[in-house]
Amino acid sequence: MRWSRIRLIFGRELRDQLRDRRTIFMIFVLPVLLYPILGFTVKTLAEAFDNTVRRVVVVGAEYLPDEPPLLTEGEGGFLRFDPGLFDGGGSPPLLIEPVPPGGRWDDPQQQLAALRNGEADVIVDIPAEVRGQITRLERPTFKIAYLRSDEQSLATYQVVEDVIARWQDAIVARRLAADEKPAEYVAPVEVEAVDLARQVLGSSASGVSVWARLFPFLLVMMALTGAFYPAVDLCAGEKERGTMETLLISPALRSEIVVGKFLTVMAASAGTALLNLASMGLTMAVLGPQLAAGAAGPGSPMDELAPPSPIALAWIVVLLIPLSGFFSAVCLALAVLARSMKEGQYYMTPLYLISLPLIFLTLMPGVDLNPFYSLVPITGVSLLLKKLILEQYVEARPYFLPVLLSTIVYGLIALRWAVGQFRTEQVLFREAERFDLGSWVRHLVRDRGPVPSGGQAVACFAIILALSWYTSILLTRTDPLVALALGQLVFILVPPTAMALVLTSSPRRTLRLRWPGWAPILLATGLAATLNPLTAELRPVVTDLFPIPPAVEQALEALQAAIPNLATAVLLIAVIPAICEEVAFRGYILSGLETAHSRGVAIVLSAFLFAFLHVLISLFQQFFNAALLGLVLGWMALKTRSLFPSIAFHLTNNALAVLGPSLSVGWLYRDQTLFLYRWPIVAFGAVASIGLLAVLDRIGQTKADDPVAADLPADQLAGASAAGPE
Amino acid sequence: MIQVEHLSKAFFDYRRGWVPAVDDVSFECRPGEIFGLLGPNGAGKTTTLRILSTVLKPTAGRAIVAGHDVVLEPEEVRARIGFMSSNTGVYDRMTAWELVEYFGRLYGIEGDALKARMEEIFSWLQMNEFRDVLGSKMSTGMRQKVSIARTIVHDPPVLIFDEPTSGLDVLVARAVLLKIAELRDRGKTIIFSTHSMQEVTKLCDRVAIIYKGRLQAEGRPGELLERFDQPDLEELFFHLVERADADAVASA
DSSP states (O other): OOHHHHHHHHHHHHHHHHTOHHHHIIIIIHHHHHHHHHHHHHHHHHHHHHHSOEEEEEETGGGSOSSSOSEEEOGGGOEEEOGGGSOSSOOOOEEEEEEOSSGGGGOHHHHHHHHHTTSOSEEEEOOTTHHHHHHTTOOOOOEEEOOTTOHHHHHHHHHHHHHHHHHHHHHHHHHHHHHTOOGGGTOOOOOOOOOHHHHHHOHHHHTHHHHHHHHHHHHHHHHHHHHHHHHHIIIIIHHHHTOHHHHHTSSOOHHHHHHHHHHHHHHHHHHHHHHHHHHHHHHHHHHHHHHIIIIIOTTSGGGGGOOOOHHHHHHHHHHHHHHHHHHHHHHHHHHTTOSSHHHHHHTHHHHHHHHHHHHHHHHSTTOOOOHHHHHSTTHHHHHHHHHHHTTOHHHHHHHHHHHHHHHHHHHHHHHHHHHHHHHOHHHHTOOOOOOOHHHHHHHHHHTOOSSOOHHHHHHHHHHHHHHHHHHHHHGGGSOHHHHHHHHHIIIIIHHHHHHHHHHOSOHHHHTTOOOOOHHHHHHHHHHHHHHHHHHHHHHHHHHHHSOOOHHHHHHHHHHHHHOOSHHHHIIIIIIHHHHHHIIIIIIIIHHHHHHHSOHHHHHHHHHHHHHHHHHHHSOTTHHHHHHHHHHHHHHHHHHHTOSHHHHHHHHHHHHHHHHHHHSOOGGGEEETTTTEEOHHHHHHHHHHHHHHHHHHHHHHHHHHTOGGGGOOOHHHHHHHHHTSOO | OEEEEEEEEEEEETTTEEEEEEEEEEEEEOTTEEEEEEOOTTSSHHHHHHHHTTSSOOSEEEEEETTEETTTOHHHHHHTEEEEOTTSOOOTTSBHHHHHHHHHHHTTOOHHHHHHHHHHHHHHTTOGGGTTOBGGGOOHHHHHHHHHHHHHTTOOSEEEEESTTTTOOHHHHHHHHHHHHHHHHTTOEEEEEESOHHHHHHHOSEEEEEETTEEEEEEOHHHHHHHHTOSSHHHHHHHHHHHHHHHHHHHO
């Protein structure tokens, strides 16, 4: 790659974008104009709302005592609440309308009608005996009728309630004075709320809580939106305008073209995000205090919208760059698939559908940055931004590198994908094809290869996920044990088996139904046993980081209690999952991923999908263990070119989990509740595992040279299925 | 300069499976010669030329352009060819001058050398009056001239023109053809695809007739007329097409 060429392409693409009116409008004009306009509209509406006259109908005003006054006569002879009952700040204009008791104002039906048609916003009903009751120290009841669903009625109610509360205070003060008691007589303790952020750091810092929640969310959304449109224009748009091929026949390498375009998209993404936020921040900084002073007084949420500090802003810029890079690379790789701008827009929806849950996670209370989240794309950055805006630098520091590095790594992977797309002529020169379901299915069957394609592998996984999800809803009423077995057999075993039979010409090769001999099977069984002490060490670490909710723990215990005997437990938890999950993940899915990717990538991807399934059908906490085992199982399946060692390993591993607590071999464990093995056993497990892995590796290499071994005799195939759960 | 040996290219289509677009095509063209690729729409001309320009990879066979294999050394090939087709458009938001300059710099020409070269090309193609016009404001003829300028800015030894006159009026088409002839006289290796017999008669030193992805005949126009005993190129073309269709029916 030559940087001079990348710079040249970047310069041209950037200039091209800046000459495009749509881009200029989306990136510069819209944010600069939108937020001030929105802000002023909100402000004007709020002011209009404040200045609307609210009608307070007072039934029986004549019963009120003269001292202390609740209602006094104002200018022009109109009744009003005594001005001394308002708390310094301005009050919305209230129109007091005294009506005599009786008649329609006593009937709740007619009161409701009056509130609904705007004759009144609240109706205060004063009892006839109020003077005497107050003197006799009884508690007269003031009924205030209002409509909770009507904003104006609700707001008026709050004002009137405040006024009456202060009037009560005035009555109490008079009684205290009459009895010569101090004010402390009725209020022995004073409570003072201290918002430390406000007191120590100044008023802007209190705004960070609103910002900390809102800001990462908006920043991520803007970075994504800002990347998407330019990416579509630079790929699909160029195809549509016929200039893509002009660039492809230039001496520039595909990687140079992609990096040049990538930098352009990234600049647009970061630019959009920063400008939007700058404009929004300025609008809020200007309008926030005005709104606060005008409407609800200091301390209201409006006052908390002051922008974050300059240091936090500097951090935001630092984090925004890799985030924009990640989105830009993903958008570029997707956009090049599209033939036209219109088609490109369609790809936006799935991208948002995947990104939104990852961003929404940061809006959920209780979700905080931890080592796991710091590695999740998008979520890690958002959570770190939240911490930085809250100015919790000490807590944020250990996560800075993991978040930054993982985002850069994801960005580079996506960029590599984009370069790959630009090297694929089917992607660059895709012709419009009329889609017809019938002939597409016929093509799938007619042109099937010996093993599935990468896309089919992913489709199989998606089908398994969807089926597991729906059946978990459908099977809630059935016996949990039957549901467990059915879930595995029907929804994890059936899709890959059916797909292998219909969509591949060699289901046997796809599902790796090759008998590898007894040696790999025994080695795999042994490896599961020797790895067990090591995986046991992982368990408390994971549950420490992500504690299992008590409700889930109880449900699990209930499920375990429902299993009648050990044999059923082994069948349900070890035998059936071992066969079903291996056929799906190390059989169909791994075979498909192998055709699309290198072996290493295929193993990692299959392990990730395997772990992801466990998150969905079981516990989030199983992710790590499942991912780790998925790597070993995938490697084993590729090395031995057979599914049986993986089944043996999986079966042994799960069986140990079931049998461990039941066998009374206390001397094995140093911790009997967590089933942590004694240290010498852990050490032995590690050494033995390395040894077994090395032997399996050598067996795999010698077997790979022996093409005859690829075929599986029919009787052995029958024997394998007889070992199933029937 | 261009050697094409048993070149084949098939595309996958889920309705029909693998569909051959170019099937076992071989030819050769030399410096100072215009080689015509004559065939109807969909004959496989564009696919062949796209393989020569390295944007498509052949499914079988090989092609050597300016001494480099199109599959093994695509960058070397691209640096030595100029390629122009109806699919190589002009940027809407760039002026004529900017576009030619951009591609000149992509080919590694910089500074005064590039400026001198561009002045020469702009006067040769009479493009000076619209050098600051944006692509979106240009007429078809202007765009075609910009494309030619872009194709020759790096003075490549091999030029590939895929239907360069399609959609042009007679005046502009004539001007384009004259410029291509001038380029031949400067010693360039030129391959030129068209479906116009007239253009072939006027311009091409040698011609290959391609139909349904297969090369039907190849040689000097006069030689071909003699070989197939036909009065003119048009008759020759129909003769070859009918023969190919008859062969297809017989083999089916």
